[in-house]
Every structure is written in C-alpha cells, then in structure tokens.
Amino acid sequence: MDHYRTLLDAFGPQHWWPGETPLEIMVGAVLTQNTNWANVERAIDNLKHTGLLDVEKLVKFHPAELAERIKPAGYFNIKTKRLQNLMRFVWRNYDGDLDRFFNQSVAALRDQLLAVNGIGPETADDIVLYAAGKPSFVVDTYTFRVMLRHHFIAQDDDYDAIKAMFEDHLTADVPLFNEYHALLVAVGKNFCKPRNPLCAQCPLNVYEHDPNLPEEF
DNA sequence: TGCCAGGCCGGGT
C-alpha cells in the first residue's frame, strides 16, 4: 500500500482506461492483446469513424471486412474472431445490453468472460474492472516484470497467484485497482524495461537488479 | 534493422 502511494506521488493519476464507453473498452481489451496501444487506437478509430462500435453491428459485420478495419492492431484475423466471439456472447445472452451483462457478481462475470474463446484472464479482468467497473485486479506482463524484479513474486507464480497477492492485501476498491494497475504499467514502461532496467532512477528503487534474471525480466 | 508491444489458443510431448 505504501508502494501504491509512492507510485501515485511519482507518476500522478493515470486516468485509465484510455477509452470512453464500456463497449469501446471491451473492444480495446481484445485488440491490445500483446499489442502496442498506439496501434490499437488506430484500429478503434477505424471502427468509430465507420459507425461499427456497436454490439449488433460487430456481430453481424462480415469478418473479412472487420479484419480490414482492425488491421493496424495486428493479428487481425484472430482478433476478428475473438472480438466477434465476445460480441456474439453478449448479443445472444443479453440482447447486446451491457448493463444487464455487467449486472452480476465479479466472479460470475469473470467466469462468463473466460468461457469465451479468445478471452483469457487479463482480457477478462480488463473488462470486469475498466468496462464493468467492478473490483478485479488486472495482471499483465508489466505487473509480472515489476513484481518479479522487486522479488515480490517468484518466476513461476501464475496469473491467479499474482492477482491474489494484490487482492489479499488491498480492499476491493475500484478506483484503487484501476489506478494501481495503471501505475504498474507506468513503472514498467519507464523504468522496468527488458534489457534496459533503469532501477537507479525508479521510484521503487528498493532493490539491486538481479543480473541472474533472464534478460526479458 | 531487428526487436518490441497492456495475450491467448491449440497441438505436441
């Protein structure tokens, strides 16, 4: 918790998620899988400007045409399938009504998301936290790297173990989970880079970088 | 120019 305070003081509020509506956030969560956010924004802009940011339209749009729109985000064929899988789930089970979809417990919502092919733990948590506004802590590669570099986790700790570490030590507060994850990404981008750790300048400079870690960590 | 970016799935051991 004091680390949270340290990061907030160092970086300031991050104002995540960088998307406006719940639907836009869901789309962004799928498109950003292993992908630079700048590329995702181009893809989302293409969808916006052609009026495709709509559950029913995304379900019914021709896959090849949709793939063309989201091309800048990379992996466009597989992401077309994943996006349409997700939209089809909401369309069939909730008539495309996101408020109804989100109106259930965190655990139930997360489980439903995970059952959609193409939605893994991070994408599910992105959607639960940032689109639905429910407290589910998000773990991503930045989180993993920052935590490992600071010896807060072991190299073989899995997603759920890391997620549990945060959730066990924090109150289930949406603005806190929101900001904390965004701040960890800021640390990762600025100081905990692979092959180029800038530990000495990092606000979390509480350790000596371990040269025995694999370079990508 | 090669490496990287807010993962996940499916097939092979």
Place this chain on the structure above:
DNA sequence: ACCCGGCATGGC
C-alpha cells in the same frame, strides 16, 4: 500438466 509456435502491424 507444461511447453511452444503461431498470430501481424507500426514505431523506434
């Protein structure tokens, strides 16, 4: 139960 290749664009 792991492990690994595949998926693809744009920026530095």
